[in-house]
Amino acid sequence: MKELKNIIIKISDNSTLSYKFFKSIYVFLVINFILLSGCSNLKRNEDLNICSSTKFPCLTSNEYVLLITNKGKIKLELFGKAAPITVGNFVDLVEKGSYNKTIFNRVIKKPYPFIVRGGGNSLIGDEKKFIDIKKGKIRYIPLEIKLKKNNLPTYGRVIDSSSQINNIELKHKRSYLSMARSQAVNSANLQFYILLKSLPELDGRFAVFGKVISGMDIVDLIEEEDFIIEAKRVDS
Template identity: 40%
Template sequence: MQTKLQNWLVCLLVITMFALVGCNSQPETSAAPTGSPTPSPSTPATSSPTATTLPRLEGKATVVMTVKGAPITMELDGTSAPITAGNFVDLVNRKVYDGLVFHRVVREPQPFVVQGGDPQSKNPNVPLDRLGTGGFIDPATQQPRDIPLEITPRDAKEPIYSRTFREAGVNVPPKLRHTRGAVAMARSQSPDSASSQFYVALADLQFLDGDYAVFGYVTQGMETVDKIQQGDRIESAKVTQGLENLKGGSASPAASPSASPSPSPTTSP
């Protein structure tokens, strides 16, 4: 029995690597473009070098994503994950996710995740096996937008940025855990490489806690998530509540008027 359990854990860890990081470990096939600065060992655990230039969600927001003609309601937590949730709300408001594909679905040997959000997938001519390498390109700057790893420990007032809990020496669970229905950001091996790709946990995946940033939960429509197949498209995504809590994004008065509603499909990370 112990041998079978060990084999299962090894298998699950391998699946995790492929499901959340990308097709392989080479930079050109990472889950999102890299580019965010890597912090030095002396960087404070709560300091984020890009935090002041990114959208933030100050409070809660609700996003309704339509897949297979059915709504999936997500409640996003900007209190515990302000940059991660703010980035997602901003991309939803820009219509970035409309028409994108769920390119990775893992249910065997156990339910794991459904993952989507690669802007390349809006182009039907991009092969499915190439997806998982793209991220959001800001149309105002033509530069990739990567966000830092942002996880708030339980009972802490501030998130830890750019480090996993293991790297930061944190031995408590995060406030937002990988329970079934958790919505979190996919990234490459670099902690600050999340961009637009996200995943929904199909089961409790608490071994991912402290390594990947959860920023909300599916509150209605999990039965639709359970039916998602590889290649299914997001028909639409809309912020239905809390858009006024987005600061510095496309809904902010300070947002650039030249920003287009959605990015062009990328051809390389």
């Protein structure tokens, strides 16, 4: 348990996400109400279209995003079928310009390669980057993990049994993309991280939703305080 806590702190420490989540705990409760009602519907029908059953942004298609950084370009492929709410949230934020002029605020390469975390600490101090404009509040999304044997992802809970972990569709491998969160399970918002090496200890605990398909050499060059100039949705 202590090791897990340290891992989560490494990914989410000093983030706007963590601070505002605990300050606005009522938002978490509202999300869980929506999530639980949505999950009950999903359990009744495994063929239900997730995107027609949630108020979160949702995409079931593969999407592509280009991160233009001060070190070079990084192209991402996002897997909507396996992580529709996580991908929908990410693309929605990209299209709102939420990642433009934000820094890579946590880069861990020692004692071994770990992660590059992005999407935090706006260079221009625009708090609206973290806000769902329609509601005027931060939007938190549920932990979303899909098992190979299931038609739909699992929501709102950590997967910790060895048999289920072995069947996770998207795992924490080098070049893959996952959502950062605080210790609260359903607290992902804006920040994401790219894996610098395979980290199976994170499988089942964080939501993997894409991977770097070009520019991993650029990711390897990134240091803390490097930044995203622009993030934009692109064709394959």
